[in-house]
Amino acid sequence: MKIKHPSDYDGTRGKPGSQFTGDVYPFVTMAQTDGVTINTVDFTPGAxxxxxHHEHGQILQVLAGRGLVCANDEVHVIRAGDTVWCPPGERHWHGAAPDSYMVHTAISLGETVWADAVGDDEYAQQPLDGATATDGKDQGDVR
Structure with a gap:
């Protein structure tokens, strides 16, 4: 038996040419097979x-922690158990809340087109769903 933990990987730290700001630990489950890529990503707080955007859309399944997702300048809080559908061509970003880790599985359909980094001011926008990025359950809760 072999068990891999996030700390076993170097992870990816946001740097020029990367696709992330902050420290993340991506685990590719299936790389571009028939136009589908599946990976699980552990985001540290604020990452x-x-x-x-994605050619044919993306499904995010939040497994643990609390995060944020933004499309059309609308930021929403997402928590363990939530599933997010990002339609084809919809420009968006997602990651951990400022005070919580987040783990999600991303199912990306077709090509992914990467753009610019999410600025700190964009990241700090107030979520529109009546919650704040720092409210709700603490990191140890599943919901």
Whole structure:
């Protein structure tokens, strides 16, 4: 038996040419097979993707922690158990809340087109769903 933990990987730290701001630990489950890529990503608090969109859309399944997702300048809080559908061509970003880790599985359909980094001011926008990025359950809760 072999068990891999996030700390066993170097992870990816946001740097020029990367697709993330902050420290993330991506685990590719299936790389571009028939136009589908599946990966699970562990985001440290405040870590997030760059702006991007997908040719045929993307499904995000939040497994643990609390995060944020933004499309059309609307930021929403997402928690363990939530599933997010990002339609084809919709420009968006996603990542951990400022005070919580987040783990999600991303199912990306077709090509992913990466754009610019999400600025700190964009990341700090107030979520529109009546919650704040720092409210709700603490990191140890599943919901």
């Amino acid at each position: 997030r993707t760059f702006w991007h």
